[in-house]
Amino acid sequence: MPVRPILLYPDQALKANTARVDPANPEVAAIVQDLLDTLKASPGVALAAPQIGHLIQLIVVDVARKKGEQGHGLVVLLNPHILQQEGPRVIREGCLSVPDYTGNVLRYERILVQGLSPDGLPVTLATSGFEALAFQHELDHLDGKLFLDRIASLSTDLFRRKR
Amino acid sequence: MNSYAVLTAFGQDRPGIVAALAEGLSRLGCNIEDTCMTRLRGEFTMMLMVRLPTHLPAEALGERLAPFTSPQGLTVLCREVPAQAAERGSEPDIPVFMLSVYGADHPGIVAQVARVVADHRGNITDMNTRVIGAADRPVYIMILEVQMPVGSRPEALGQALELLKPSLGVDLTFRPLEQVRL
Numbered sequence: 004m005p006v007r008p009i010l011l012y013p014d015q016a017l018k019a020n021t022a023r024v025d026p027a028n029p030e031v032a033a034i035v036q037d038l039l040d041t042l043k044a045s046p047g048v049a050l051a052a053p054q055i056g057h058l059i060q061l062i063v064v065d066v067a068r069k070k071g072e073q074g075h076g077l078v079v080l081l082n083p084h085i086l087q088q089e090g091p092r093v094i095r096e097g098c099l100s101v102p103d104y105t106g107n108v109l110r111y112e113r114i115l116v117q118g119l120s121p122d123g124l125p126v127t128l129a130t131s132g133f134e135a136l137a138f139q140h141e142l143d144h145l146d147g148k149l150f151l152d153r154i155a156s157l158s159t160d161l162f163r164r165k166r
Numbered sequence: 167m168n169s170y171a172v173l174t175a176f177g178q179d180r181p182g183i184v185a186a187l188a189e190g191l192s193r194l195g196c197n198i199e200d201t202c203m204t205r206l207r208g209e210f211t212m213m214l215m216v217r218l219p220t221h222l223p224a225e226a227l228g229e230r231l232a233p234f235t236s237p238q239g240l241t242v243l244c245r246e247v248p249a250q251a252a253e254r255g256s257e258p259d260i261p262v263f264m265l266s267v268y269g270a271d272h273p274g275i276v277a278q279v280a281r282v283v284a285d286h287r288g289n290i291t292d293m294n295t296r297v298i299g300a301a302d303r304p305v306y307i308m309i310l311e312v313q314m315p316v317g318s319r320p321e322a323l324g325q326a327l328e329l330l331k332p333s334l335g336v337d338l339t340f341r342p343l344e345q346v347r348l
Binding site for chain 2: 011012013018101102103104151152154155156157158161163
């Protein structure tokens, strides 16, 4: 299964609405595999299907790819949504689809996220810290939102990534 | 009655230029009020509102500052500001909106967005723009703070901005700035 190119803004796939997926659809398994292969080849910890051009509600998160992070390990989630969130904090985050820049955005420290596993079973995850941020970032991709939509000021919220 | 001047200064960025300008103003008896300074690429730019000492007219300020600023290669422009515009007063309570616009860089984005805002009686009170993205795919991003005075229609402006998206090839969000008084 191939590694797909990660789309960069202004690619409009990153701004589109996404459709719910049926886990029974045989095409979904191939897209999941492509997303996993692409994540593995990337420097990131999570990807959403629109980032490789599929406008469906599918994300993969594996914070264990970052040194010192464990979380829930590799999670593949279909049709995910946030049930609860608490502990607002402003953090600086980047995105593989907006290279070289990071921005200050409001996120929540602890969230409860719900979706389906690839075999169609309901999954509810309580997550916090870095992993919770990753889920919130990927869920934004499913709404066609980038961190650029969340920053309030170019002079205080947008930063060039240190090389 | 106090008198005030707005002063702009800019020059190639290097350590010491803020110090030189501020020392010059201090020696001349000017009091620095509000300022906005930033680096635009390699150029450092400064905008200052200063309270002038008596007997120093605004039009003489640039010349009197020259011994401090010229060695730094700074260009300085000054203009007097009416006291009623310079004194701190209570801000009227006008609804504030944030407008973020971004898209592939091309000429005319600012002009068309600002025209639509103006035509809907929106008042741009703060604005920053930046070119980001890869060198071969530059992305233009601008963030504006817009006041919508009594009688203006923010929803109509929001709709007009939506219409700009396909014609300008940009993405944008126009949202009320939530303000809470605690």
